[in-house]
Amino acid sequence: VIRDCGQVGVKAVILVNGVLEKDEKEILRIARENNIRILGPETLGIIIGIVKEDDYNPSRFLSKAMNATHASISAQMQGRVACIVQNKEMGQTLIDWSLKKHVGFSAFVGLGPKILDIGWGDLIEYFGRDENTDVIVLYMNSFGGSVEEAKKFVNAARTVSLKKPILVVKSGRTEQVESVPTSTAGHDQVFDVIFEQSGVLRVNTLFEIGRASC
Numbered sequence: 001v002i003r004d005c006g007q008v009g010v011k012a013v014i015l016v017n018g019v020l021e022k023d024e025k026e027i028l029r030i031a032r033e034n035n036i037r038i039l040g041p042e043t044l045g046i047i048i049g050i051v052k053e054d055d056y057n058p059s060r061f062l063s064k065a066m067n068a069t070h071a072s073i074s075a076q077m078q079g080r081v082a083c084i085v086q087n088k089e090m091g092q093t094l095i096d097w098s099l100k101k102h103v104g105f106s107a108f109v110g111l112g113p114k115i116l117d118i119g120w121g122d123l124i125e126y127f128g129r130d131e132n133t134d135v136i137v138l139y140m141n142s143f144g145g146s147v148e149e150a151k152k153f154v155n156a157a158r159t160v161s162l163k164k165p166i167l168v169v170k171s172g173r174t175e176q177v178e179s180v181p182t183s184t185a186g187h188d189q190v191f192d193v194i195f196e197q198s199g200v201l202r203v204n205t206l207f208e209i210g211r212a213s214c
Contacts, residue, residue: 038116039111047066049078082137086110086113120144120156128159137167166198
């Protein structure tokens with residue numbers, strides 16, 4: 001399918017389902033041969049620049065409006081904050097909350113738990129250049145399974161955070177530190193160091209991130 005996409009000029013593919021680990025290298029090889037970027041696997045997809053649902057009016061849709069997700073919405077408010085999430089369920093939760101609170105995003109991107117091609121660094125760099133985005137917010141489970149992706153995150157965030165604030169919720173933090181196993185707490189502290197060195201501000205809850213969109 002990806003090879004067929006390349007033959008008709010498709011430049012990007014969204015993998016909403018999972019792929020077998022043994023197939024990952026072949027998928028990536030075919031994509032690179034055809035100059036195709038891949039988002040996913042197991043991604044929520046992408047939403048860009050759509051007006052609020054209960055004000056739906058086709059004449060008001062922005063020319064760049066797009067909803068390439070399987071989220072249970074038909075529209076979304078326009079805002080100045082780009083939101084990147086890793087977990088599908090958490091992404092849907094934040095979308096539902098934003099619709100109820102009339103909170104908008106310049107873009108909403110589901111990254112997926114395992115990064116095959118497009119990663120944190122790519123998206124941070126992109127939204128750092130995006131004239132419609134003033135703030136970048138992240139909901140992160142991990143760096144996507146590789147040290148290389150962590151390095152790309154740090155390099156991109158260091159540059160972009162100088163001109164745009166980057167906020168992140170990292171899953172796994174609890175209020176009762178004493179109840180967290182030593183190995184888990186130590187792992188969490190590593191992320192704190194990386195975020196600090198990258199100029200990224202860590203917040204404790206998903207809805208603190210949501211308020212940045214108001």
